[in-house]
Every structure is written in C-alpha cells, then in structure tokens.
Amino acid sequence: VFKRFVEIGRVAFISFGPHAGKLVAIVDVIDQNRALVDGPCSGVRRQAMPFKCMQLTDFVLKFPHSARQKCVRLAWEKENINEKWAATRWAKKIEAREKKAKMTDFDRYKVMKAKKMRNRIINHEMKKLEKMASKKGKKPKLEKAPKSEKAPKSEKAPKPAKAQKAQK
Amino acid sequence: MAGEKAAAEKKPAEKKPSQKKAGEKKPSQKEGGEKKKKVKRHHASRNPVLARGIGRYSRSAMYARKALYKRKYTAPETKIEKKKKEKPRATIIKPVGGDKNGGSRVVKIRKMPRYYPTEDVPRKLLSHGKKPFCQHKRRLRASITPGTVLILLTGRHRGKRVVFLKQLDTGLLLVTGPLTINRVPLRRAHQKFVIATSTKVDISGVKIPKHLTDAYFKKKRLRKPKHQEGEIFDTEKEKYELTEQRKTDQKAVDSQILARIKKVPQLRGYLRSTFCLSNGVYPHKLVF
Numbered sequence: 341v342f343k344r345f346v347e348i349g350r351v352a353f354i355s356f357g358p359h360a361g362k363l364v365a366i367v368d369v370i371d372q373n374r375a376l377v378d379g380p381c382s383g384v385r386r387q388a389m390p391f392k393c394m395q396l397t398d399f400v401l402k403f404p405h406s407a408r409q410k411c412v413r414l415a416w417e418k419e420n421i422n423e424k425w426a427a428t429r430w431a432k433k434i435e436a437r438e439k440k441a442k443m444t445d446f447d448r449y450k451v452m453k454a455k456k457m458r459n460r461i462i463n464h465e466m467k468k469l470e471k472m473a474s475k476k477g478k479k480p481k482l483e484k485a486p487k488s489e490k491a492p493k494s495e496k497a498p499k500p501a502k503a504q505k506a507q508k
Numbered sequence: 509m510a511g512e513k514a515a516a517e518k519k520p521a522e523k524k525p526s527q528k529k530a531g532e533k534k535p536s537q538k539e540g541g542e543k544k545k546k547v548k549r550h551h552a553s554r555n556p557v558l559a560r561g562i563g564r565y566s567r568s569a570m571y572a573r574k575a576l577y578k579r580k581y582t583a584p585e586t587k588i589e590k591k592k593k594e595k596p597r598a599t600i601i602k603p604v605g606g607d608k609n610g611g612s613r614v615v616k617i618r619k620m621p622r623y624y625p626t627e628d629v630p631r632k633l634l635s636h637g638k639k640p641f642c643q644h645k646r647r648l649r650a651s652i653t654p655g656t657v658l659i660l661l662t663g664r665h666r667g668k669r670v671v672f673l674k675q676l677d678t679g680l681l682l683v684t685g686p687l688t689i690n691r692v693p694l695r696r697a698h699q700k701f702v703i704a705t706s707t708k709v710d711i712s713g714v715k716i717p718k719h720l721t722d723a724y725f726k727k728k729r730l731r732k733p734k735h736q737e738g739e740i741f742d743t744e745k746e747k748y749e750l751t752e753q754r755k756t757d758q759k760a761v762d763s764q765i766l767a768r769i770k771k772v773p774q775l776r777g778y779l780r781s782t783f784c785l786s787n788g789v790y791p792h793k794l795v796f
Contacts (some may be wrong), residue, residue, distance in 0.1 A: 441795065442706060442795055444706045444707065444795055444796060445659070445669075445705045445706075445707065445783070445794070445796050446657070446705065446775075448705075448773075449777070449778045449781060450774055451775070453774065453777065492601055
C-alpha cells in the first residue's frame with residue numbers, strides 16, 4: 341500500500357514554508373512530528389523540519405543516521421540526486437506550471453496559435469481515419485490505423501517544444 | 509534711532525582704525541597711481557554721547573550737522589525700473605463705419621467696471637501649489653516606453669493591441685495600430701485605461717512628425733448659435749471627416765513601424781488579435 345517510507349536518507353521535497361520547492365535528505369527522526377533534515381546541495385541548512393511540509397520522493401541515500409553534512413553531501417552527489425530529480429515527471433510538471441504562470445500576453449498568443457495548428461493536424465488525420473473506416477471494412481482499418489497515428493504523434497512533439505522555446 | 513545708534517557707535521570705533529586705514533590707504537594710493545579718486549575720509553561722530561544710547565543732538569539737529577540736505581542719494585536705476593517706464597497703451601483708435609461718423613473713434617482699452625457687487629467678496633485664504641492644468645506634472649508609468657504594445661480597454665477600439673509612440677504634452681499617449689493591421693489610426697489614448705504588455709517593438713529610429721500634438725487631435729466643435737432651435741444639434745460636428753493630412757501622417761508613421769513589426773515573427777498576427785477574458789482567466793493572475 342505504501343511505497344515510500346520515512347527512513348534515514350530518504351530525499352524529500354519541501355512543499356511549503358520558507359524552503360518551499362527544495363529537496364532535503366532526512367538525517368534523523370526527532371519525534372513523531374519532526375525530523376532532522378539537511379540539504380547541502382539545495383541550500384537548506386541542517387535543521388528540524390515537520391513531516392507535514394515534506395513530501396517523500398522515490399530517492400533514498402545511503403548514510404548512517406546523524407551523519408554530518410559532508411557525508412550527506414557526498415552521498416547526494418554520488419547518487420546525482422539533482423539530475424535525477426530534474427528528470428522526474430514531478431519536477432517537470434512543476435517547471436511547466438512555473439513557465440505557464442510566467443507567460444506574457446504575446447507568449448499566450450503564440451501558444452494559442454501553436455495549439456490550434458496542432459489540433460488541426462490531429463483532427464485532419466482523425467477525419468481521414470474515420471473516413472476510411474466508414475468506407476471499407478474492419479481489416480484494412482487495423483493496418484492503416486498504427487501508421488497514420490504515428491504521423492500526428494511525431495507532429496505533436498515539435499509543437500509543444502516550439503511553444504516552450506517561444507516562451508523562453 | 510537704532511540706525512543712528514549703530515552709526516554713532518560705529519564711528520568712534522572707526523576713529524582709530526579709520527585713521528589707520530587712511531594712513532594705509534595713502535601710501536597704497538601713491539603706489540597704485542595717482543589716477544584713483546580721493547578716498548573719502550570718514551569724519552568722527554558729530555553726535556557726542558551723553559550716556560549710553562543717548563546723543564547730545566536730536567534727529568533734526570543731526571540732519572543739519574551732517575549736511576544731509578545736500579547729500580541725497582538715489583539707488584541706481586535697475587533694469588526692471590527701466591522696463592516699467594514703458595507704459596502700456598491706454599487707448600486705441602478703431603475705425604467706425606457709416607457716413608457722417610467721422611471715420612474713427614478713440615476707444616479705451618481698459619474700461620471701468622460696469623458692475624460693482626453690493627457685498628464685497630471676502631478675502632480668500634492663501635493657498636499654494638494649485639496649478640492650472642497646463643502646468644501639471646505629467647507622469648508616465650515605467651512599464652510604458654516607446655514601442656510598447658498596449659491593450660486598449662475603453663473606447664471603440666477596446667481590446668485591441670496597439671503600438672505606443674510617445675506621450676503628448678497633456679499626458680495622453682500617442683498610439684497607432686498600425687492602421688493596416690488593426691484599423692486603429694494615429695490616436696490618443698489615456699494612460700489609465702490601457703494595459704501595458706511587456707512586448708516591445710524597437711522604435712529607436714522612427715521619426716514622428718512634430719506637428720502631431722494635442723491641438724492636432726483635439727475634437728473640433730462649431731460654436732456659433734444661429735438661433736435656429738430646431739437644428740441646433742445637427743450643426744455641431746457629429747460626423748468625423750477624414751482629412752488628407754491625417755492620411756499622409758498615418759502613412760508616414762506606419763511605413764516605418766510596419767518594417768520593424770515584420771522582423772519579429774508572429775507579431776503582426778498578435779497585433780491583429782484582440783484581448784479577451786474567458787473562463788478561468790483572472791486578470792490579477794495574468795502576467796502581461
């Protein structure tokens with residue numbers, strides 16, 4: 341049922357408070373509500389932090405309990421947590437949300453145009469498939485469906501990439 | 509009296525240093541040359557002191573003793589006084605029509621008042637800093653710079669995105685569509701009713717003609733009542749008429765701006781579109 345546990349070395353994401361948005365490693369447990377936490381590579385000093393503001397990630401580091409900051413840092417850099425984190429979907433969603441909030445009026449216009457173009461292409465292909473499906477029987481439809489579905493998917497990729505580049 | 513007292517005290521003090529000065533001045537004079545005027549030697553006080561603050565002679569006696577009747581100085585005439593001598597014209601000669609009227613009349617320029625109120629107007633208290641509109645300080649938001657794309661919020665062009673050119677003397681913003689993009693001509697817009705976006709067009713080299721001022725854009729109104737009660741509302745200019753000058757000015761400005769707009773991809777389409785709010789879009793959360 342539970343997959344991520346609070347343990348020594350668990351990397352957690354701080355959701356609110358003064359260090360919102362940073363990653364920390366749990367170094368020790370103080371009592372039921374607080375943990376001793378340290379984030380040498382993310383700019384968080386070693387401190388007590390309530391569990392409520394932490395959200396557990398999938399990463400676990402290896403170091404003994406109450407290890408000093410140097411050890412935590414070594415473990416962190418060995419595992420390359422910063423890069424792994426940036427590659428997770430979680431971090432990407434956060435980044436996308438931030439970018440969306442920063443969009444200017446012009447960027448919104450560009451995104452609208454890109455979405456419109458993309459949808460047009462997709463709908464065009466769909467209409468083609470539907471037309472073929474309605475004309476012929478089921479067998480030829482199965483052959484043609486995977487081929488034409490790949491075409492809109494490859495076109496999907498450049499459109500949002502273009503939108504992200506335009507935003508930057 | 510105070511002045512005299514100061515003078516009287518000054519002079520016995522000056523007695524010794526004045527003699528010293530005289531002694532000093534003479535040799536310097538001789539050294540300097542004999543062309544200089546004679547330095548005036550100051551006389552000692554002609555009003556002996558009886559007690560501190562009390563002189564022997566009265567004001568009038570001192571006047572005579574100091575021979576002030578022959579020492580009257582006037583301040584040198586300043587330029588202001590020289591100018592004041594030029595009195596403004598009091599009357600003017602105006603031609604008069606009709607026979608036997610003698611061609612012209614002498615008319616006063618500044619006439620006596622034709623009405624005096626029964627009660628005097630009370631004196632107003634002093635106020636400061638109440639300037640007329642023409643002297644007001646004009647401010648411009650920091651986010652609005654030449655070339656900024658603005659969103660008009662009021663008027664017949666509401667929702668349209670428009671390029672800002674410059675701020676006019678009354679504080680209104682001179683703005684253009686350009687006309688071929690969104691049908692907004694060279695127009696004035698009010699700073700308060702405009703959203704400044706962060707999109708800027710580079711207008712560094714664009715030359716805006718100097719005759720585009722507030723007077724150029726001001727609405728013209730006919731104000732000659734012809735005493736025809738039925739047609740009063742029609743004679744006033746309701747219909748705006750395009751003049752050739754406006755067209756040429758529009759072309760002159762727009763041609764320069766269009767070239768710069770075409771350099772930025774998708775900007776032309778952006779200016780053509782209008783701004784609108786839809787579900788889930790909150791202006792206070794939008795970054796413009």
